[in-house]
Amino acid sequence: MNKILTERKKGRQKEKSKRLFIDITGIVQGVGFRPFIYSLATRFSLSGFVLNDTSGIKIEVEGEEKKIAEFLEHVTLDAPPLALIEKIDCRKLSPIGYHHFEIKKSRKEKEKFTLISPDISICPDCLRELFDKADRRYQYPFINCTNCGPRFSIIKNIPYDRFLTTMREFKMCPECQSEYDDPLNRRFHAQPNACEVCGPRVSLFDRKGRGIHTSDPIKKVASLLKKGYIVAVKGLGGFHLACDAANKASVEALRKRKYREDKPFAVMALDVEKIKEFCRVNEYEQRLLLSPRRPILILRKKKNCRLPDEIAPHNKYLGMMLPYTPLHYLLLREAGMVLVMTSGNICDEPIAYKNKDAFKRLEGIADYFLIHNREIQTRIDDSVTRIFHNQEMIIRRSRGYVPQPIKVNLFFEEPVLAVGGELKNTFCLATRNYAFLSHHIGDLENLSALTSFEEGIEHFLRIFHASPRIVACDLHPDYLSTKFAQEFCQNSSFKPELIPVQHHHAHIVSCLIDNHSESKVIGVAFDGVGLGTDRQIWGGEFLLADLTDFTRVAQLKYLPLPGGEMAIKEPWRMAVTYLNEVYGPDFLSLPLPFLETMEKDKIMLLLKIIKKRINSPLTSSMGRLFDAVSALTDLRDRVNYEGQAAIELEMLVEEKEKGSYPFEISSQEKIILIDPKAIIESIVSDLINHEGKEIIAARFHNTIGRIILQTCRKIREHQRLNEVALSGGVFQNVYLLRKTCNLLTKAGFSVYTHHQVPPNDGGISLGQAVIAHARSKVCA
Numbered sequence: 001m002n003k004i005l006t007e008r009k010k011g012r013q014k015e016k017s018k019r020l021f022i023d024i025t026g027i028v029q030g031v032g033f034r035p036f037i038y039s040l041a042t043r044f045s046l047s048g049f050v051l052n053d054t055s056g057i058k059i060e061v062e063g064e065e066k067k068i069a070e071f072l073e074h075v076t077l078d079a080p081p082l083a084l085i086e087k088i089d090c091r092k093l094s095p096i097g098y099h100h101f102e103i104k105k106s107r108k109e110k111e112k113f114t115l116i117s118p119d120i121s122i123c124p125d126c127l128r129e130l131f132d133k134a135d136r137r138y139q140y141p142f143i144n145c146t147n148c149g150p151r152f153s154i155i156k157n158i159p160y161d162r163f164l165t166t167m168r169e170f171k172m173c174p175e176c177q178s179e180y181d182d183p184l185n186r187r188f189h190a191q192p193n194a195c196e197v198c199g200p201r202v203s204l205f206d207r208k209g210r211g212i213h214t215s216d217p218i219k220k221v222a223s224l225l226k227k228g229y230i231v232a233v234k235g236l237g238g239f240h241l242a243c244d245a246a247n248k249a250s251v252e253a254l255r256k257r258k259y260r261e262d263k264p265f266a267v268m269a270l271d272v273e274k275i276k277e278f279c280r281v282n283e284y285e286q287r288l289l290l291s292p293r294r295p296i297l298i299l300r301k302k303k304n305c306r307l308p309d310e311i312a313p314h315n316k317y318l319g320m321m322l323p324y325t326p327l328h329y330l331l332l333r334e335a336g337m338v339l340v341m342t343s344g345n346i347c348d349e350p351i352a353y354k355n356k357d358a359f360k361r362l363e364g365i366a367d368y369f370l371i372h373n374r375e376i377q378t379r380i381d382d383s384v385t386r387i388f389h390n391q392e393m394i395i396r397r398s399r400g401y402v403p404q405p406i407k408v409n410l411f412f413e414e415p416v417l418a419v420g421g422e423l424k425n426t427f428c429l430a431t432r433n434y435a436f437l438s439h440h441i442g443d444l445e446n447l448s449a450l451t452s453f454e455e456g457i458e459h460f461l462r463i464f465h466a467s468p469r470i471v472a473c474d475l476h477p478d479y480l481s482t483k484f485a486q487e488f489c490q491n492s493s494f495k496p497e498l499i500p501v502q503h504h505h506a507h508i509v510s511c512l513i514d515n516h517s518e519s520k521v522i523g524v525a526f527d528g529v530g531l532g533t534d535r536q537i538w539g540g541e542f543l544l545a546d547l548t549d550f551t552r553v554a555q556l557k558y559l560p561l562p563g564g565e566m567a568i569k570e571p572w573r574m575a576v577t578y579l580n581e582v583y584g585p586d587f588l589s590l591p592l593p594f595l596e597t598m599e600k601d602k603i604m605l606l607l608k609i610i611k612k613r614i615n616s617p618l619t620s621s622m623g624r625l626f627d628a629v630s631a632l633t634d635l636r637d638r639v640n641y642e643g644q645a646a647i648e649l650e651m652l653v654e655e656k657e658k659g660s661y662p663f664e665i666s667s668q669e670k671i672i673l674i675d676p677k678a679i680i681e682s683i684v685s686d687l688i689n690h691e692g693k694e695i696i697a698a699r700f701h702n703t704i705g706r707i708i709l710q711t712c713r714k715i716r717e718h719q720r721l722n723e724v725a726l727s728g729g730v731f732q733n734v735y736l737l738r739k740t741c742n743l744l745t746k747a748g749f750s751v752y753t754h755h756q757v758p759p760n761d762g763g764i765s766l767g768q769a770v771i772a773h774a775r776s777k778v779c780a
Helices: 002-016 033-043 065-077 124-130 174-181 217-226 248-258 272-276 283-290 326-335 355-362 447-463 480-491 503-514 565-569 572-589 593-597 600-612 622-632 644-652 677-688 693-719 734-746 761-779
Strands: 017-027 047-053 056-064 084-093 101-103 202-206 231-234 239-244 266-268 296-300 317-321 339-343 368-372 384-388 391-396 406-418 428-437 470-474 497-501 521-531 537-545 550-556 664-667 672-675 723-727 750-752
Touching: 017 065, 033 047, 033 056, 033 065, 033 101, 056 065, 065 084, 124 326, 202 217, 217 231, 217 239, 217 326, 217 368, 231 355, 239 248, 239 355, 248 339, 272 283, 283 296, 283 384, 326 339, 355 368, 384 734, 406 503, 406 761, 428 447, 428 761, 447 480, 470 480, 470 761, 480 497, 497 503, 497 761, 503 521, 503 537, 503 550, 503 723, 503 750, 503 761, 521 622, 521 693, 537 622, 537 693, 550 693, 565 572, 565 622, 572 593, 572 600, 572 622, 572 677, 622 644, 622 677, 622 693, 644 693, 644 734, 664 693, 672 693, 677 693, 693 734, 723 734, 734 750
Parallel strands: 047 101, 231 368, 266 317, 296 384, 406 470, 470 497, 521 723, 550 672, 723 750
Antiparallel strands: 017 056, 017 084, 047 056, 202 368, 231 239, 239 339, 266 339, 296 317, 384 391, 406 428, 521 537, 537 550, 664 672
């Protein structure tokens, strides 16, 4: 009788047992997800397994239905801090009687991909161990765990397993292997796991590549920095050039050697309190500084800032960041100073990331080299961002953000590769419901940048298992990115379709996607240069735009761009062009300091070039109008980096000034035309009357805000559109952006600005990808 009752009891228990298959996609590899699942399953007495494959995480759990339900609830509630769950799919299965729960080896499948975590700052646990004398990893510069450390920069392919990373060269010692194999350990399957015994090491060299024998290379570097030397430091995604930020002579020497006369340097400080000594930091900025992404954050300098102006000449802001690797923490704590940490390159070249290449390219800049022997697979610059209206506004999206996809409400049935523009290049790979905006490549103006661009695309196509069927590019036929796209389509066996996309339409669509909108909007695209559909140089445009198409409805009046690209590098050319347009040759008699400092022969030659239209394409660029005003006020007649004239004009603004200048907006037959003639006349009048440059700069900015408002009102009257998207490099100007947003909002407009996608050309590849996808669907 007892035997019969026991069998019935076992039968009832078996009936209660359920089995569930769970498929989780998102950033779930390399973030401690499998040990988390193991611990959770153990907690709820469930059996089964968890494994990585090339699409995400696969789980089977077997046990009581109630406990499975609780397990599922806690998967989302208690997920590891770096995990980003995109989707959870479940399917009921018949129980098969698993005896325990285990972590199985990764499984590779064809035609699948998984999301990959960006490189992440050292976590609090590892930071504590780094400075714990009792810990076996005390002061080890490569300490990491599943919650922090290198990811994207070391991955060669997926799935994310050690043998497919640059850590493959380092065989773990027994202690590290034990941690790696223990599902309850914080370093379980932490692919970069290592220690002093078995892992990467740092070493110190002079500029000739000769090794410097020292028991503590980091301590030695700290002493060299204190003496004023410049040191190339190999980090997570490449080399930095470091010097004492408080040492004016060192900063000046770095500028001279790097051929970087004025462009701001980034500064790294040990903690937020140290940053607050130099800059204003609000709660939103502090949160972003301390985030695992650890970007360079643009902060307003304090009036009593003790750092030399040479770090960011003619600028009210500093780019500040906190350490994000254990090596950085060791160096800053030992040095006891704030450091300039600028990209390890010469001028506009890509950042150096290989040891031999760094010695070759940086020997004329750095006095010493602090290197390590962990290979970097993908070079990746520091990200640059700021807070605007209490939200993040990314200027350069790279380390800490890439390759996390941009959220889109679209589904890309066919993979799309968009190759971006010429300046601040990024590319974008869009597949399924993901848009993978690449790391910052830079300006495609030399072979090394083009090589970096091509290698980046090859790497993305490999790790995301994508074969693009559509390739999007800029309209400009001479861009290296456009030529690459043409060759890619010709040489690919699957013959993808090539879809050219207008530059400013891509800007507006990138802003729409950033704001999760698919609406038709008034798109205000202000920047320096972009080829228009009429083959002229656009840049001061108002578009009626959606994801598929656009109509240009208003523009800044066309003027010659004398000398083409030379006019971008020499703003005085645009000042002369505007003066000539307004006053004719008589402008030469105007009592302007700008004219007094210019060589008359140069001006006369330029006037001949304009008259005969020699290398003088027409432009409607708002960026060039900013250049002209900067030169007119005798602020900047030549620039040393892109956008310098406009940036310094913004820095000059007297924010209390409320005045503005007159301007003319006229409705032509097919387009609304904005004529800045009255603006130039008013600025000239103010200059002759010795009005302060700060007041003139403020009035000019206020005027541009009013132009945007009045033009949008005119468009709204005819089109019944109430949503405005602001995009393009000009809208990195936070004074203008704030002024414009306030004016438009008060007038009842809904305003879209950038947050997770750069407003500059670093965002247009996303717009290109979405437009090409939308057009292919229309044509299908």
